[in-house]
Amino acid sequence: MRDIAIVAFAQAPADQPAGQTETLMLLPTITRALADVGLTRRDVGFTCSGSADYLTGGTFTFVQMLEAAGAWPPIPESHVEMDGAWALHEAWVRLQHGDVDVALVFSSGRASLGVSLRETLTFQLDPYYLAPLGADYVSLAALQGEAVMARTGRTERDLAEIVAARTGLDVDKLLAEPYVVAPLRTHDIGPPVDGAAAVVLVAGDRARELCERPAWIAGIDHRADPHYPGVRDLSRSRSTTLAGEKAGVGNGGVEVAELHAVCTPEEIVLADALGLGGDVDVNPSGGGIAANPMMVTGLVRIGEALKQIAGGRSRVLGHASSGPCLQQNLVCVLEGRN
């Protein structure tokens, strides 16, 4: 295995002008990520992006986004119809081939163009049993919340405390709000926003040259649970546990975990599944519950994990999720070594 590090991360500012295109959200973001470590687009050996046409209702929209990466003269590139974290995994695999040293990963999403993200995401469900019911992701997360509370004895107050601890909001005031879907209230659900982000991966000595303290990928793995939520115990996430084991979370533990939870019960399920103790700082960035830029939220978790390494931490993890009720999970363990 080659040593591969994440050396740069950039995220598009939240205050984009009305009507801004995804290409123009990405272009300066990619430039910034590369420039951070003194690279240009010419230095990139492989490019991989993540996005989903369903969000904007366009077709092959990733082709326009590629213009932000620079695709002339032609470049080797690939795309996943998934969160950018899976594009990062593909780029890591590609760098393992050994013939290229620098990979660019980016993703973007404009959920604001769908009238309802809850409606749009029903299309990720099986078309026979669940999609016709309109089982949207918030309702499914609510079922997951009930399952978690039934198994662990946790309460709605415990869910609210996750938010209160990070925002300073008053738990009783949060609990006085009406349900969106019981047991979930507005504060339990990460607000969908538009977003774009880019990450630069570099192999071996090249990473050491470019960056004083690269975030080395000590382990990365992704696993999937059965697609149909009805055949699993929603209070647990076996695929997260497995991905965490394969990525080596247990081999030395982690100081910080950035978890791709977009509803509060998911954060409990994930922390349990990864065996995170009380000493682990979970989602210091606010996580997906603070803001949920669809297709970018997972990549941002890994980017936030990189920031923790840059800030002096030595072992952290970034996690990404996809599908109904945390169906697919990716765990990336980063280590800081000067």
Next chain:
Amino acid sequence: MADPVQFMSHFTTVEYRVPDPSPLNVYFAEQLAKGRIVGHKCPQCGKVYMPPRGYCPLCVVETTAKDEVEVADRGTVTTFSVITPLQYQGQEETDDYVQATILLDGSDTTIMVAHLDGVAIADVHSGLRVKAVWAPESERSGATGSLARQMGLGSAVTSWEATGEPDTPRDHLAEHIV
């Protein structure tokens, strides 16, 4: 006992908002309403993009108002198609017609699906010089449109007519066919 379910209808919809026009769309339309066709000239390679995109996809650099150039309202047919309309409900065309691709003087990008007015199909050819037929100023919808698709050239230019000038040499059209 009720009969077992054998069929179930599942009608589904998913709704999207038409994106807000980008600031560049709006500006382009405002200029069209004044009779100006504007583009952005890449500060690196010098190619002119009309309408302006805010970046050069070849050099991957952003372009801004300081890169603005005015493009002529006349140019050259690079390529064209003769359309034979099939009849279907809502089809208004009955006779063969031409859709042309036009390279405006001073631009490196072409206008596609342009309608030629008063040119016999047999006379349409690559290299033909044409100029814009502008809608009366009061009918140029771009500046008052609310959707990006109402802000293109079609919001101010109704069609294109032959100028009678000599043909543009083919060499000039290289790299500008579509």
